[in-house]
Amino acid sequence: MQNQYTLSVFSEHRIGMLMRLTTLLSRRHVNIESITCSECEVEGIFRYTIVVCCDENLANKIARQMEKQVEVFKAFAHSGCETVFREIALYKVPLKTLSGQLELVLRKHNASVVALESSFAIVEKTGHEEDLLSLLRELKNFGVLEFARSGRVAMSKPMKPLQDYLNEMELYNN
Amino acid sequence: METTTIKEKTKTLTGAEAVVKCLLEENVNLLFGYPGGAIMPVYDALYGYEKQLRHVLVRHEQGAIHAAQGYARATGKVGVCIATSGPGATNLITGLADAMADSTPVVCITGQVHSHLLGSDAFQETDMIGLSTTVTKWNTQAVRAEDIPAALAKAFYIARTGRPGPVLIDITKDAQFGKAEFRYEKCKGLRSYVPYPKVDMEKVRQAATLINKAKRPFLLFGQGVVLGGAEKELKSFLEKTGMPAAGTLLGLSALPTDHPQHAGMLGMHGNYAPNLLTNYCDVLIAVGMRFDDRVTSDVNRYAKQAKIIHLDVDASEINKVVKCDLPLPGDCKETLHLLRLAANSNDHSAWVDEFKKLRSVEYEAVIEKEFFPENSALSMGEALRLLNETKSPDTILVTDVGQHQMIASRYFKFETCRSQITSGGLGTMGFALPAALGAKMGAPERDVVAVIGDGGFQMTIQELATIAQEKTNVKILLLNNNFLGMVRQWQELFFDKRYSHTEMQNPDFQTLAKGFGIASKKVTERKELKGAMQEMMSSPSAYLLEVVVEKEENVFPMIPAGAAVDEVRLC
Ligand SMILES: Cc1ncc(C[n+]2csc(CCOP(=O)(O)OP(=O)(O)O)c2C)c(N)n1
Numbered sequence: 001m002q003n004q005y006t007l008s009v010f011s012e013h014r015i016g017m018l019m020r021l022t023t024l025l026s027r028r029h030v031n032i033e034s035i036t037c038s039e040c041e042v043e044g045i046f047r048y049t050i051v052v053c054c055d056e057n058l059a060n061k062i063a064r065q066m067e068k069q070v071e072v073f074k075a076f077a078h079s080g081c082e083t084v085f086r087e088i089a090l091y092k093v094p095l096k097t098l099s100g101q102l103e104l105v106l107r108k109h110n111a112s113v114v115a116l117e118s119s120f121a122i123v124e125k126t127g128h129e130e131d132l133l134s135l136l137r138e139l140k141n142f143g144v145l146e147f148a149r150s151g152r153v154a155m156s157k158p159m160k161p162l163q164d165y166l167n168e169m170e171l172y173n174n
Numbered sequence: 175m176e177t178t179t180i181k182e183k184t185k186t187l188t189g190a191e192a193v194v195k196c197l198l199e200e201n202v203n204l205l206f207g208y209p210g211g212a213i214m215p216v217y218d219a220l221y222g223y224e225k226q227l228r229h230v231l232v233r234h235e236q237g238a239i240h241a242a243q244g245y246a247r248a249t250g251k252v253g254v255c256i257a258t259s260g261p262g263a264t265n266l267i268t269g270l271a272d273a274m275a276d277s278t279p280v281v282c283i284t285g286q287v288h289s290h291l292l293g294s295d296a297f298q299e300t301d302m303i304g305l306s307t308t309v310t311k312w313n314t315q316a317v318r319a320e321d322i323p324a325a326l327a328k329a330f331y332i333a334r335t336g337r338p339g340p341v342l343i344d345i346t347k348d349a350q351f352g353k354a355e356f357r358y359e360k361c362k363g364l365r366s367y368v369p370y371p372k373v374d375m376e377k378v379r380q381a382a383t384l385i386n387k388a389k390r391p392f393l394l395f396g397q398g399v400v401l402g403g404a405e406k407e408l409k410s411f412l413e414k415t416g417m418p419a420a421g422t423l424l425g426l427s428a429l430p431t432d433h434p435q436h437a438g439m440l441g442m443h444g445n446y447a448p449n450l451l452t453n454y455c456d457v458l459i460a461v462g463m464r465f466d467d468r469v470t471s472d473v474n475r476y477a478k479q480a481k482i483i484h485l486d487v488d489a490s491e492i493n494k495v496v497k498c499d500l501p502l503p504g505d506c507k508e509t510l511h512l513l514r515l516a517a518n519s520n521d522h523s524a525w526v527d528e529f530k531k532l533r534s535v536e537y538e539a540v541i542e543k544e545f546f547p548e549n550s551a552l553s554m555g556e557a558l559r560l561l562n563e564t565k566s567p568d569t570i571l572v573t574d575v576g577q578h579q580m581i582a583s584r585y586f587k588f589e590t591c592r593s594q595i596t597s598g599g600l601g602t603m604g605f606a607l608p609a610a611l612g613a614k615m616g617a618p619e620r621d622v623v624a625v626i627g628d629g630g631f632q633m634t635i636q637e638l639a640t641i642a643q644e645k646t647n648v649k650i651l652l653l654n655n656n657f658l659g660m661v662r663q664w665q666e667l668f669f670d671k672r673y674s675h676t677e678m679q680n681p682d683f684q685t686l687a688k689g690f691g692i693a694s695k696k697v698t699e700r701k702e703l704k705g706a707m708q709e710m711m712s713s714p715s716a717y718l719l720e721v722v723v724e725k726e727e728n729v730f731p732m733i734p735a736g737a738a739v740d741e742v743r744l745c
Contacts, residue, residue: 012366016303016313023308064490070312070332073366166365172372173363 004033005059005077006085006154009048010040010162012071021048021072024065030054034087034151042162045073049085049154074165078156085154089132090114091123091139092146102142109135120145189319190215190350193283194223196326199358202254204245204615206230206238210258212298213285215350230615230644233636235262237608239269239340240634242280244612247595248570248620250403252333253280253612259287260298263305263344268602270309270340275599276424277401279338281329289317289346302344311339319352323359331361336369337488338401371489373504373512381483381500382516384457388481390525391417392448392455394440394469397424397598398462398486404507405429405591408461411514416522418529420448422463424598427588437529441468443580446540446731446742447532452477453740461485462506465495466599475738485509539744540730544581551724552700554578554653557707558585561623561651564707569621570595570613574606574630577659580729582625604633610648611641621649621711628654628680638690641716649710650692652720655727656680663728668735687718694718 011017018037025032033051040047052059059077066075091111093102095118106113111125125135132149187195193216197205207229209217220229232238235257242253257263263284273280286292287299306313312332316325322345329341385391399408405428412419412435420437421428423444429436438445440452452458458480463469470476473495481499484492489503502509544555558581567589573579573596588594595613597605610624631652641648658676665673687694693713697706703721710719733742 015315016307019304019307027308061490061494064494068488068490070364070367169365169368172368172370173365 001055002053003056004080005052005054005056006083006152006156007048007050007052007059007063007066007075007077008154008156008159009050009066009075010045010073011048011069013039013044013046014071017046017071018048020069021050021066024062025050025052028058028062030058030062036151036153040162042166045162049152051152073169074162076156076159078154078158082158083154083156085128085152086126087129087132087150087152088124088126089136089147089149091125091136091144092120093123093139094143094145095120105135105138109138111135185356186353187356188215188219188350189316189322189345189352189354190219192319192322192354192356193326193345193350194219194227195356196323196358197254198226199360200252200326200330202227202252204228204230205254205256206232206241206245206612207256208232208235208238208258208262210262210285210298212259212287212347213256213262213283213350215347216256216283216285216345230611230640232608232640234634235265236268236604237611237634237637237640239266239273239280239282240602240605240608241612241615241637243269243273243276243278243605244572244595244609245616246278246280246612247609248592248613248622249616250592251279251616252330253278254283255280256283258285258298259302260300263302264300266342267305267309268600270306270342272597272600272602272605273340274309274311276597277338277397278340279333280340281326281333282340282342284342284344285350286315286344286346288348290348292317292346302342306342309340310342313342313344315344315346316349317346318354319349320354322349322354323356327359327361328364331364332367336367370487370505371503373502373509375512377500377502378509378512378516381502381513384481384483384500385415385459385513386518386520388457390455391415391457391459391522392451392480393417393419393459393461394422394463395419395425395428395461396422396463398506399425399428400592402462402487402505402507404462404510407507407510407514409433411510411517414514414519415517416520416526418522418526420445422466422469422598423583423596424594425463426583427591427594431586431588435526438533439584441466442471442733443584443729443731445533445584446536446744447529449731449733449739449742450532451529453479453738455480457481457483459483459485461510462487464491467495470495470739471733472736472738536731536744541585547724549724550700552697552703552721553727554581554723555585556700557651557653557703557721557723558582560704560707562587563704564711565623566621569593569623570617572596572606572610572613572622572624574624574626575601575603575660576627576630577655577663577727577729578625578627578653580660603630606630607634607650608637608640610650611637611644611646614646614648615644623649623651625651625653627659628652628656628678628683629658631683632681635686638687638692642691646716647714648716649713650716650718651710652683652718653723654680654683654720655723655725657725659727660729662726666726666728683718683720692716692718694720696720696722698722
């Protein structure tokens with residue numbers, strides 16, 4: 001069954017790393033729904049969060065193949081209920097429409113204004129994809145000049161602290 | 175004390191000199207390559223090192239990497255090749271893909287344009303990191319002289335450890351010219367990389383229990399046994415447990431062909447018994463093999479009745495193709511040893527006899543006719559029978575890709591470890607000739623016979639010049655059927671005999687051999703074959719024996735595409 005899986009991949013900070021990971025997806029004709037990357041809690045180790053739509057078996061095989069890459073420490077595939085995740089979106093709305101109604105919508109959606117210029121305002125909201133899109137739909141009534149949504153940042157509930165895995169790996173190697 | 179030793183080891187070298195020194199530090203004494211603009215500093219540094227570091231000038235970079243692969247497969251050491259940027263480097267790609275598919279440890283060094291030109295579409299610039307990413311175990315680009323020693327140290331370590339594979343180092347021209355303090359430290363580990371997963375003793379015990387209870391256990395061995403140097407462990411495990419075993423194409427030489435428990439070769443053109451009985455065993459123990467689709471055929475009807483135990487150093491192989499009941503990731507040399515200790519001595523001779531009975535069926539239906547054909551045309555099988563009668567026990571068989579590959583692998587008598595070199599996972603025509611050159615240079619004390627078809631021979635035939643120049647005593651058995659035989663067979667069987675572009679107007683191979691300065695003979699008559707074979711095997715220099723064989727011979731047994739292993743056909 002096709003479902004969303006979050007791949008969490010921990011790797012060295014290396015030129016070409018992203019390509020090594022994404023070709024494992026493109027080879028199998030799996031599309032990337034979203035992707036983010038940044039340094040994690042362990043200095044020098046980067047965390048890729050890649051959301052894909054496929055069946056569970058395939059998600060796990062891909063995670064194993066990612067982990068096989070020499071400079072990948074660990075890779076996990078987790079389903080929606082095993083992960084806590086957020087995305088962030090920015091919306092640029094024309095200021096002439098900044099009416100009381102718009103304020104009501106922003107309050108209802110728990111969104112905030114992060115920049116105010118003479119002709120537009122930039123609104124920010126954090127949440128799940130559906131929440132961000134539902135705000136987008138409502139804002140469209142007022143006109144949306146620009147919309148940008150981030151990839152997912154995610155943490156998985158079953159994962160041990162990365163440092164524990166690193167310690168295990170060090171044990172194996174010695 | 176320590177500071178003085180460091181001082182002694184530290185001196186300033188150019189990046190190009192550092193490349194040469196690193197190779198020497200890694201005990202490399204042979205490399206295959208082809209020069210060009212972007213690698214010239216390294217070639218200049220090689221000048222004067224002929225004694226310590228022999229460079230073999232191939233005639234095409236694909237030849238360089240296949241030779242390095244042949245060297246690696248014959249010796250177990252890392253093969254090294256070197257090429258210039260752009261076209262030189264892209265000519266390595268097929269070999270990289272081949273080495274990736276067949277887990278062959280090679281280190282490729284490519285020149286690259288000056289770093290300030292990177293990304294500018296400069297002359298002979300290709301993005302080698304991008305191009306080689308999916309066909310290398312690891313790759314890196316060095317843009318500064320000081321990065322070279324560490325990059326090469328990592329390259330050698332990664333290529334040979336764990337599941338071996340090809341590695342590519344791309345070095346910009348300014349990094350080759352640049353100067354840096356040279357200090358070489360061998361790589362002993364990388365924090366992100368666990369080459370040998372730890373064996374789980376509990377799982378070993380569970381596996382032993384399964385094996386002890388099994389009525390019809392069956393072991394499949396792949397190249398992992400050879401790569402892991404576990405031939406002895408395999409043999410003692412088999413002899414203690416008494417179970418039959420069969421090899422994948424690349425695993426064949428891990429167990430002597432005439433071992434009483436050896437049931438032959440698996441796969442599409444493998445032997446009858448091991449294919450058929452895969453679907454009758456109750457416990458299947460897979461060692462260092464990866465359930466390639468040429469082995470499993472229809473995977474949905476593959477060994478469904480059996481409990482599967484899978485030993486592999488590459489954990490990502492386990493559960494990749496078939497569902498495994500008992501995963502045993504780890505170095506198979508260790509796992510097989512532990513498994514032998516944990517398993518009971520057993521006798522499965524009745525079960526082994528079932529394989530032998532089916533072997534006789536296959537002998538009568540297929541093998542006998544090929545060994546002793548009734549018509550006048552020579553068969554590939556009889557050439558192999560005579561080769562077996564003539565060869566020395568430690569002869570290395572190198573094959574190209576096609577019908578002759580299947581026939582040679584089915585009939586060659588493997589008597590020693592590392593005696594088979596072929597392109598399995600990628601099936602690269604043109605592999606054999608350069609691979610045989612590399613194998614012979616790596617194992618000069620052994621005979622090396624390359625069995626090649628007339629199609630594949632013409633794909634890398636230019637390496638005859640290298641063989642002549644290096645005075646390498648490679649035996650070439652050319653089985654000439656004037657067809658792209660394997661494709662023709664498929665056209666006959668599955669495309670209504672529509673022989674679309676598979677018949678060739680071949681050159682006169684005898685004239686070619688003469689032109690290249692290689693001794694040769696052409697045989698068309700049965701009565702000449704044995705004498706010619708003896709002449710080839712006793713020749714003091716390279717020798718091409720062209721055997722004109724039946725044009726439309728088919729390789730059987732065969733599992734047609736989409737069929738199950740137990741639907742293997744004898745005709
Ligand atoms: C580089 C490459 N191109 C195409 C193929 C497809 N192919 C597989 S076997 C074969 C025929 C080989 O003919 P030949 O070398 O004469 O050997 P034979 O089968 O006749 O023994 C071909 C074309 C291949 N394996 N490799």
